[in-house]
Each structure stands twice: as C-alpha cells, then as structure tokens.
Amino acid sequence: MSYSGFRLIKEALRxxxxxxxxWRxxxxxxxxxxxxxxxxxxxLATAHYLAKVYRxxxxxxxxKGWIGGGNVGRNTTIIRSNYLLAGNEPFYELSLQLWEGLEQDLNYNAMVSQRGVMNLFHSDAQRDAARRxxxxxxxxxxxxxxxxxxxxxxxxxxxxxxNARFPIKGALMHRRGGTVRHDAVAxxxxxxxxxxxxxxxxxxxxTGFRIENNKVLGVETSRGYISAGKIGVAVAGSSGRVMSQAGMRLPIESHVLQAFVSEGLKPVLPGVITFGAGHFYVSQSDKGGLVFGGDIDGYNTYAQRGNLPVVEDVCEGGMALMPMIGRTRLLxxxxxxxxxxxDGSPIIDRTxxxxxxxxxxxxxGGFKATPASGRVFAHLLxxxxxxxTATAYRFDRFEKGLMIDEKGVGAQPNLH
Amino acid sequence: MIIPHPILGPRDAQEFVYLGDASLLNRPDWQAEDASSAFHDYQYQRNNPAGVHRELWFHEQGDRSWLVVTRDTTTHEILKAELARDVALAGETAK
Incomplete structure (x- = not known):
C-alpha cells in the first residue's frame, strides 16, 4: 500500500x-x-538498498529485540555533511544527498528538515580551522x-x-544539515x-556463527539455525559481543553517550547549534523539546545509562551557551x-x-550516516x-597507519 | 560510580581518569619476531566484554596511583579495586 495525500483523505473518510x-x-x-x-x-537500510538498488x-x-530499538531510537536526530578529510566527506555527502531524496525513495514521511547546523568558534585559530x-x-x-x-x-x-572563556567569534554554517524524525527512518x-x-x-x-574452513555457512539464532550465503553484521554498540562469536577482536570499545530532552517549549531554536568548546550541542524537536547532549561518559559499558557527572557537565555547557534555558525543566x-x-571513524569491510x-x-555519529552506510554496505555485500566513497573504512588501516583521524579521538585518548 | 580505593577507601569515579582494558599492563616484547603485529593487537584490539571487565583507572585528582578495577559493564557494579602495581608485580595475566 502506497502512502499519499489521496490515500490519507480516503482513509479519513472510511x-x-x-x-x-x-511490514510483515x-x-x-x-x-x-x-x-x-x-x-x-x-x-534495515542495507536490506533496502540490497533489494532495491542491487536487485x-x-x-x-x-x-534480537524489536526493530529500531537501539541507537536509531536513542539519538539526537542530527544529519550533516561537514567533515574535513577526504576519507570521510564524500561518504557523508552521499549520505546527505540520500537524506534529501529519502522520503520519495521510501514513500514514507521521515520529517527530513534541513534547518541548518551551526558550529560555533571562539578564537582566531578556531576560525582558521573552520574556514579550512x-x-x-x-x-x-x-x-x-x-x-x-x-x-x-x-x-x-x-x-x-x-562568555569570558569562550566568546562567540563566529560559526561555520552548514545550511543543508538539519534533523530527521529518527524512528521514522527505521x-x-x-x-x-x-x-x-x-x-x-x-x-x-x-547466538553464534557456523564457520567451516574459514567460510561462514550460517548463523545460530534463538529461533534456530539459518544458513546464509553472505552475512553482514551491523549491530553498533553490540559489535564486540556479536563478532566475538566469530572469534574476532575489534578495534572498538563500547561506551555510553547520554542525551536529554527538555519539556516542550515554543519554537525558539532556528536549527542545530554546536558548542564544541563547551561540550554541548542542541536542537529543538518539532514537538518543542530541546534535544541536547554532550560527551561520552568515558568508560566501557553496555548499560544504556550513564552517570550524573556528565549530566552536570552537559547542563553547565548549556547554561554557558544559552542562559535562557536556566528555567527549563529536563523531561x-x-x-x-x-x-x-x-580513531573515531567507522569500519565497513570484509572480515x-x-x-x-x-x-x-x-x-x-552513526545516525547521520544511516542512508550511506546502508548503501555502501549493500554495495560491499x-x-x-x-x-x-568508503574505500578508507578498512580494518587494516590501523596496521598500516592509515587512520582517519578526523578529530583524532576514538575511545582514547580521553579527549572528549 | 564509587571506586573502593585499596588505600584511600571509597572515592568518586570523577576523581579518576579511565584508560581501558587492564591487558594494557602486558606490553609485548619489542624485540620479538612478531613485535609489529603484537603491538598492533596491543594498541588497537580489544575484548570489549559485556560483563566482568578488568580495567585501568588513574587517580589523577587523588594519590595519582593506577588501579586495576574489576567492574561489570552491564550494571556498573564494581567488584574489586587493586593497585595496578601489585597486579603487575604479581605477574598476573590481566585479561
């Protein structure tokens, strides 16, 4: 059944x-x-492009649970293509272009809103970096x-x-960036x-992989064995857990990132504002809540919840940037x-x-990458x-010294 | 999280800086034949378990000691804290 305005009117009358x-x-x-x-x-994006583009x-x-119950349902919904390095930017630009055509491609309203992403800077050096x-x-x-x-x-x-420490000297404005209704994407x-x-x-x-002669034959699951020609693993925070079942160690640590929504307010923010120096970024959802976040907590965890010191740090950053939110209550x-x-960059590769x-x-940074991630992973499969656009996202880049150090920070070296 | 420091007693985790898996105590032999791949594994590869994890914490805003903390990564429960020095001298293979 296709969705359309006509269908909506028809159903309203019925x-x-x-x-x-x-879906079935x-x-x-x-x-x-x-x-x-x-x-x-x-x-899900990988499956969509495998079927639709690669036929x-x-x-x-x-x-393992219900679809869209992981990080696609737990993020701050920002899309952007404002990377610097040649290994990254073509990939994220592909992603943004796919976002721009997503709703027509899927026949589904994902509320893609290109309301702009503004990265603030506070010094001459930061202005030079932003210009570059x-x-x-x-x-x-x-x-x-x-x-x-x-x-x-x-x-x-x-x-x-x-602000005495970080006076605002300007910003790098990325007008095609914005937000998307995250659940609707899944x-x-x-x-x-x-x-x-x-x-x-x-x-x-x-629960396991069946591997013979270094070839994967299928997966053991809680609903029985399923044989497979090719298996693509896209499990984000559970990567270490799942790949260890195939005997693999990864250059990955699982950490927790917290995010926050305030009570609903009248429209006040024009777009996404990031205050990197103060570890704070914010946008306003269409329901009116301020959606904001900061840094990872900084220790290995699978708990899907963080601790209070980061809450305090994020809220301090918010107050430093926008004193007017002081009376807003956290929802x-x-x-x-x-x-x-x-190295802070993804891996999309054969094992x-x-x-x-x-x-x-x-x-x-996985949410903004969703369409391109699915597209290039489908291409690889x-x-x-x-x-x-994804030739740099290889496993062996750490061995060869070809890290994609966009910000120079991954799990380490504690620079968050 | 409160870390039970073996010398100072219970301390807030905010006083510490986190480094990661305690296997970092076992630096490979730089003269070995396979030093290059051993250092790659040492530097980048992680077990990243969901469950009990032994990890290094540095008491930066305290006595500046390194601890090996045993913690459950699914609940944040801290099971044990030892001086990393003791662990290293005992020659335990930190896993």
Whole structure:
C-alpha cells in the first residue's frame, strides 16, 4: 500500500479502517542468500538498498529485540555533511544527498528538515580551522558558510556572546544539515525493505556463527539455525559481543553517550547549534523539546545509562551557551551504547572469514550516516568491492597507519 | 560510580581518569619476531566484554596511583579495586 495525500483523505473518510501493518512478521526460512544481523537503521537500510538498488533477493534482517530499538531510537536526530578529510566527506555527502531524496525513495514521511547546523568558534585559530573545513566541504560538493559574530547574532540572538572563556567569534554554517524524525527512518526503511521482499525477523537473537574452513555457512539464532550465503553484521554498540562469536577482536570499545530532552517549549531554536568548546550541542524537536547532549561518559559499558557527572557537565555547557534555558525543566534522559573505534571513524569491510562482513565503529555519529552506510554496505555485500566513497573504512588501516583521524579521538585518548 | 580505593577507601569515579582494558599492563616484547603485529593487537584490539571487565583507572585528582578495577559493564557494579602495581608485580595475566 502506497502512502499519499489521496490515500490519507480516503482513509479519513472510511474511519481509518483500511490501514495495513507497515511490514510483515514472517517466520524465518531455513536459508537466505543474504542475512543482515541487526535491525537498526543501518541494517534495515542495507536490506533496502540490497533489494532495491542491487536487485538482490532472499534477504533477511535478524533483530534480537524489536526493530529500531537501539541507537536509531536513542539519538539526537542530527544529519550533516561537514567533515574535513577526504576519507570521510564524500561518504557523508552521499549520505546527505540520500537524506534529501529519502522520503520519495521510501514513500514514507521521515520529517527530513534541513534547518541548518551551526558550529560555533571562539578564537582566531578556531576560525582558521573552520574556514579550512568549510573549504574542504565545498570542494567535496557540500555547502558551507563562514559567519562572523553578527552573522551568528542574526541566526541566534539569544546566545551568550560575551562568555569570558569562550566568546562567540563566529560559526561555520552548514545550511543543508538539519534533523530527521529518527524512528521514522527505521520504520520507513523497514517498510520499504519489506515491500521489496526482505524478511524482517524480530525477536531473533544471533547466538553464534557456523564457520567451516574459514567460510561462514550460517548463523545460530534463538529461533534456530539459518544458513546464509553472505552475512553482514551491523549491530553498533553490540559489535564486540556479536563478532566475538566469530572469534574476532575489534578495534572498538563500547561506551555510553547520554542525551536529554527538555519539556516542550515554543519554537525558539532556528536549527542545530554546536558548542564544541563547551561540550554541548542542541536542537529543538518539532514537538518543542530541546534535544541536547554532550560527551561520552568515558568508560566501557553496555548499560544504556550513564552517570550524573556528565549530566552536570552537559547542563553547565548549556547554561554557558544559552542562559535562557536556566528555567527549563529536563523531561527525559537516556544513554545509548556507542561502538567507539580507535580513531573515531567507522569500519565497513570484509572480515578475514569468507562471507562475513562488518559494519560498525560509528562512535556517536552513526545516525547521520544511516542512508550511506546502508548503501555502501549493500554495495560491499553485493559486489565484494568497497563503494567508491568508503574505500578508507578498512580494518587494516590501523596496521598500516592509515587512520582517519578526523578529530583524532576514538575511545582514547580521553579527549572528549 | 564509587571506586573502593585499596588505600584511600571509597572515592568518586570523577576523581579518576579511565584508560581501558587492564591487558594494557602486558606490553609485548619489542624485540620479538612478531613485535609489529603484537603491538598492533596491543594498541588497537580489544575484548570489549559485556560483563566482568578488568580495567585501568588513574587517580589523577587523588594519590595519582593506577588501579586495576574489576567492574561489570552491564550494571556498573564494581567488584574489586587493586593497585595496578601489585597486579603487575604479581605477574598476573590481566585479561
């Protein structure tokens, strides 16, 4: 069933009695050509592009809980393509272009809103770095605009421009960046994948891999053995757990990142504002809540919750930047498990086991990458060659000294 | 989180800086034949377990001692804290 304005009017007149479930709930088949482990944004996007762009069939997505219940449901919904390095920016620009056409591609309203992302700077050195980054972005086909203090004041007059430690000297403005309704991304990809014949199997936990002669034959799951031609693992924070079942160690530590939503307010923020120096970034959801966050807690954890010192640190950053939020009450806070790679950049690559592919190490930046991650992972699974925008995301980059040190920070060296 | 420091008693985890897996105590032999791959594994590869994890914490805002803390990464419960010096001298293989 396609969604459209016409359909909406028709259903409104029929008392909304004709809506069908957005995806099937099939029993697992004994075998598939492609098995995607992980029914989050990246896994579902991979299945969608495998079926739709690469015309593959016999695809299953295995999810241990319900789809979209991991980090795609626990993030701060920001999309952007404002990276500097050649190994990164083409990939994130592809992602932003896919976001721009996502709703038509999926026939699903994901509320993609390009309301702009503004990275503040506070010194001459930071201005130079922002200018360089902006030039890098423009050279890769993205957009960037350097704002001076007055330019920032026009966008966001309510900021504290005269903070003694970090006075606002300007910002790098990325107008095509913005926010997306995060759950709708998972649901939209799931629905589209399902319509292209993908089996989405929920409550099906992978408990082991069957490997013979260094070739993967299938997965053991809580719902029985499923054989597979190729297996793609896209499980974010659970990467270490799942890949250890295949005997692999990864250059990844799992950490927790906390995020926060305030009570609903009238529209006050024009877009996304990041205050890197103060470890704080914020946007406003369409429901009115301020959505904000800061740094990871900084220790290994799978607990999906953090500790209070980071809450205090984030709120202090918020108060330093926007004193007007002082009377706002915090509504909710939560933690998501981040697969922190050692250089802060992702891995999308074959493993040393034939037929087993890995997509992870997203750190706290996986959401914006969802469409491109799915697209290039599908490309890798379908063709066995890396997509042209993802050639740098290899396992062996640590051995070869080819780290993608966009910020120079992964799990270490404690620079968050 | 409160870390039971073996000398100073219970201390807030905020006083500490976290380094990671306690296997970092076992630095590979730089003269070995396979030193290059051993150092790659030492530097970058992690077990990253969900459950009991032995890890290094540095008491930066305290007595500046290194501790090996045994902690459950699924609950944040701290099971044990030892001086890293004792662990290293005892020659325990930190896993």
């Amino acid at each position: 008392g909304h009695s004709g809506w069908k479930p957005a 709930n099939p029993e697992p088949q004994p075998g598939y050509d492609f098995v995607i482990v992980g029914g989050g944004g990246h896994g 593959k069939s016999r695809i299953a997505v295995l999810e 980054r902006g030039n890098g972005m423009i050279l890769h086909g993205s957009d960037a605009e350097l704002l001076d203090t007055d330019g920032v004041r026009r966008e966001a007059p309510f900021l504290n421009f005269n 649901w939209g990809y799931a629905r589209s994948a399902d319509r292209h014949g993908v089996d989405i199997i929920q409550n099906c936990e992978v 909710r806070m939560w933690g998501g498990v981040m697969d922190m790679s050692m 040393q086991i034939d037929g087993l592919y890995f997509n992870g190490g997203w750190c706290y 379908a063709t066995d060659t890396p997509h042209e």
